[in-house]
Amino acid sequence: MSIWKALAGETLGHLGSRPGARAVTLVMVSLAFVVFNSFLLVSWNLERLLRREMQAVRIEAFLSPELTPAEGRALADLISGMGGVRSVYYVSVQEAEALFRAEMPEQERLLDLLSGRFMLPASIQVALEPGWDNEGGVRSMAATLSAMEGISEAVYGEEFLPGLTRTVSAFRKLLVFLGAVLAVSIAMVVAYTVRLSVVQRSRTVEIMGIVGAPGWFITMPFLIEGTVTGLAGALGGLLISAVLSMMLQGAVGHSFLPPGLFWAVVFLGGATGAVGAVLGIRPGKAVIGGKS
Amino acid sequence: MSIWKALAGETLGHLGSRPGARAVTLVMVSLAFVVFNSFLLVSWNLERLLRREMQAVRIEAFLSPELTPAEGRALADLISGMGGVRSVYYVSVQEAEALFRAEMPEQERLLDLLSGRFMLPASIQVALEPGWDNEGGVRSMAATLSAMEGISEAVYGEEFLPGLTRTVSAFRKLLVFLGAVLAVSIAMVVAYTVRLSVVQRSRTVEIMGIVGAPGWFITMPFLIEGTVTGLAGALGGLLISAVLSMMLQGAVGHSFLPPGLFWAVVFLGGATGAVGAVLGIRPGKAVIGGKS
Amino acid sequence: MLIDIRDASKSYGRWPALEHVSLHVAAGEFVVISGPSGAGKTTLLRLIWMGDMPDSGVVQVAGYRSDMMKPGHLSRLRRRIGVVFQDFRLLPDRTVFDNVALPLVVSGSSGRAVRKRVFSLLAMMGLSHRRDSFPHQLAGGEQQRVAIARAMVAYPEILLADEPTGNLDPDATAGIISQLMDINRGGTAVVMATHDPRRIPPGSARFLFLDGGRLTDSTDWSDLEGER
């Protein structure tokens, strides 16, 4: 029996023993990850929503009534050459009326009564380039446009955008905070489990030291135990989160974590598990040295 | 030293010992409660929102243009006597126009152009009694009204109500499911902690039995330990939930759990803790009997 | 009859530890059971403090029958028995004082009475200076004396001592034996298992011999004398 075989046996012995403790630690680490994943999921979805909304944002630059259609089109060409502008679209007076009809069918009758007496203004719709599709970019572009000759007003609707932006940033801050708190508490939980394992095996550890087992032979199984616990807990947490996410899908549409974040969470689990194991073994150094 | 004093000493000894295990169990139970509280909080707030929205729901019964104001008022009186109706309000043609101006200031110019040529219809606004302010009640009342002589159409806006109702009911189902799963897992966690406590004290328990300590003297501290753990975990979870709730308050306005639900959560913690303790002591009966 | 074992057998899995053992001990008797390792001495004592029940036969101790035990009986019986275990079984997380005091505490004695009794016993065992130590801080022989003090502390009707001098030097052994005899003179029945019965003065006890789970009364002092 080579010493490697013996080490593998010891490690399996660790992982197979105390199924109760293992199950409970797993549940605990998983729960911690469920809390973390929930916030990650919410902020990930809010961000996606924000990004989509931002991409859909168009600045509407209403043209002064005295501008002719030709002048309007020339202005649109000018704007399309400006930095930060992805595309422009000129909306003539006729088109504005058609759009109004399409968007507000219930007011159509009203418009019929008005026709010829009242005109919706022509406008230029401006879509922005990726780097500009955030709140600051949109606001500064709108200001630039409204200051231009021939443009009476530049508006961008979506009144809820500032609120959404604020919510996303609150969630992001909370996420960093929670991530730190949970990483620390997961590391503590794993450290404690490994510590418990060390204590419960203190006799074994002591006797191993007495019969001359090298330090790494004694500590390695604990390190593997901690890392595996962290990994399994992260995967368990992701599984529970996925189930909850599916159950809520019908009520609140959203998308689950993308692979990148998924693996980041798994890595976080393994890393905190390993760190926890090292912390858990530490106070047992004297014991592991075989001094009793 | 009376035996009660000794029992108190034993119990304090239990609660004071193994601070690591205790802290970890507390973190774990607290986390479980954070998950539970989060869902409770969301569904409680959604329900409040739904209730408020429902109470604000008015059915608008548009009157046929041929009805005179006097006939309209008579119809309103008739409706106010119907079962399920809390109050009615007659909106004359003039009032309808004033309301439209107030609600849609940007369309005021439009209305000015129209005046005399186009008339908004008179209507009766119907508010419902508490028992009827749910989706089914509103729908059936609207159907009844629209079938009445002199009423051209009965509408209730709030298109998002069905979605909200669906979300609330999904959250409620999830909450029952989660509550059950978490109660079971918390009971398991506490059972496991108490079991661990029993195992770690198996020598003490055995020797207590050998020197003739009565069974209740040996088991009582474990029962108290489990119950206290459950209670403390529930309170810890509520505390964490309250902090998270406050942190999110700025981004997403909501209200925290009302006292009733708060104490229900605390009770759930104590009860599952006690049940867990009993389950945890059970398999140790033989040990507690003093047979080794 | 204080202890009345009738035709009791006990086996662990395939191995019989005791076979058809009968033993009667009257109040105030001193019984010494000897025999080689694995003979069943510890098993026999376990049957007496009802740490195990016989597979067949009946054990009756202080009026409690092994086949008619009810919940609650066990703790009442145990409060009348003191046991010295071969492996001591001290509470690792309590001091010498607390270990010795335990039987008095669980039976609800007053704090003053507990202190008086424990201090005097510790003095008798030469362990007064050690009363605040924990078991792992004691030498083997010191642990053994703590175990003996705990067994004696509550003035039991029956004192069971399993190899109580295995870790003691000859002088200390002689001291413990004479203390056991003192207690016995006070009315306590003593049953002692040992692999070295020659430590007990001949004539002061009833000597029994256990081998392979079978008890024989025949071993008397002269046999042991010859073995020396």
Next chain:
Amino acid sequence: MLIDIRDASKSYGRWPALEHVSLHVAAGEFVVISGPSGAGKTTLLRLIWMGDMPDSGVVQVAGYRSDMMKPGHLSRLRRRIGVVFQDFRLLPDRTVFDNVALPLVVSGSSGRAVRKRVFSLLAMMGLSHRRDSFPHQLAGGEQQRVAIARAMVAYPEILLADEPTGNLDPDATAGIISQLMDINRGGTAVVMATHDPRRIPPGSARFLFLDGGRLTDSTDWSDLEGER
């Protein structure tokens, strides 16, 4: 010199356990240390297997000095020492076989070699039928023999035995003593602590006497003879 203790002292808190002890043991020697309970016998053996370091003085064993130990030295030293503990220290969750095999396993012996050696030792100790039992299923004397087998299994250069026959009857004791002498004849240095040195045939060992933490060489067989 295999074991070289020079002027070593060790105290636990206020209590001195060893005071200015010097001891030299050559390869292949057989040393018997006796003394009353609490004399410091176990403490002296602990210093040799470096379970503790002396407060003052130097302990040198197989070339390793107590004041110059580096990480990794300890495990290498320990693989050359076999220890029988007064309280056995068996692994409760492993069988008799696994307990005895442990020192061979951690030094990386092949499975076949381990089985052969362990089976032959268990047979020698009369424990072959017990190889799959767990320690708590064994009688006191059986546990003690398992502990002795584990100490011998890896052919150590030094064998430390702390009260190795406290739970054994006279026959079994004689058997163990003769096995220790066999091993000693094979070249292993044996240091044995006991409160009953008369079990060792006079002339076959060097007898030392420890009392109150002080070692005296003076106690010879005739003194012991007189004490009988």
